[in-house]
Amino acid sequence: MATTYTKSGGKATSAAKLDAAIFEVIPKNHQLLKETYDAYLANGRENLAVTKTRGLISGGGKKPWKQKGTGRARFGSSRNPIWRGGGIVFGPTGNENYSKHVNVKAKRLAIRQALSVSNQAGKLSIIETIEATGKTADLAKLLTKLGANRTTLLVVDTKAPELVRASANLQGVKVATAKYLNVFDLLNADNVVISTKALTIINEWLGEK
DSSP states (O other): OOEEEOTTSOBOSSOOOOOHHHHOOOOSSSHHHHHHHHHHHHHTOOOOOOOOOTTTSSOOOSOSSOSSSSSSOOOSOTTOTTSTTOOOSSOOOSOOOOOOOOOHHHHHHHHHHHHHHHHHTTOEEEESOOOOOSOHHHHHHHHHHHTOOSSEEEEESSOOHHHHHHHTTSTTEEEEEGGGOOHHHHHHOSEEEEEHHHHHHHHHHHSOO
């Protein structure tokens, strides 16, 4: 069971029961969590690095010196890769694919493990509902009552525009829908606050069929 709060931030009279098949899956090692975490970062990586080969660098059309008679090594261009200012050999072209694939079954198991780790660490709390007025001050006051003063992940059934607007100016607060939970957000959050509707969706999504 996790600490349960009312919509106003007070302690609820009855604690929400958590499905052991989702919230008590403690991994023997963290290899799957690491692989899923790395895959999330890799799949969000922007492919921006590009270097120029010798054919893309301007200049260097004239032969630096004649082929024979100088005693020096022969060169046909000052844009040779071994020269300063020359082209780059085997550098990034902008076409690299850094993405990593994790199959659905493994990804869902990793999310169960991440939820279980958060639950075991006491980071998890359940709230009846998160009613946002659109005002940052109101949401900040609610989070203070919940004791969520650091990096906080708010898990809801749907992202209400008012909640998104209210959380936009709160540093370290992120809103996520239950169906789009990921290992990266769960492991990086110091507090995971889940609404009761979102908890129902998580149970249907990750629970044993």
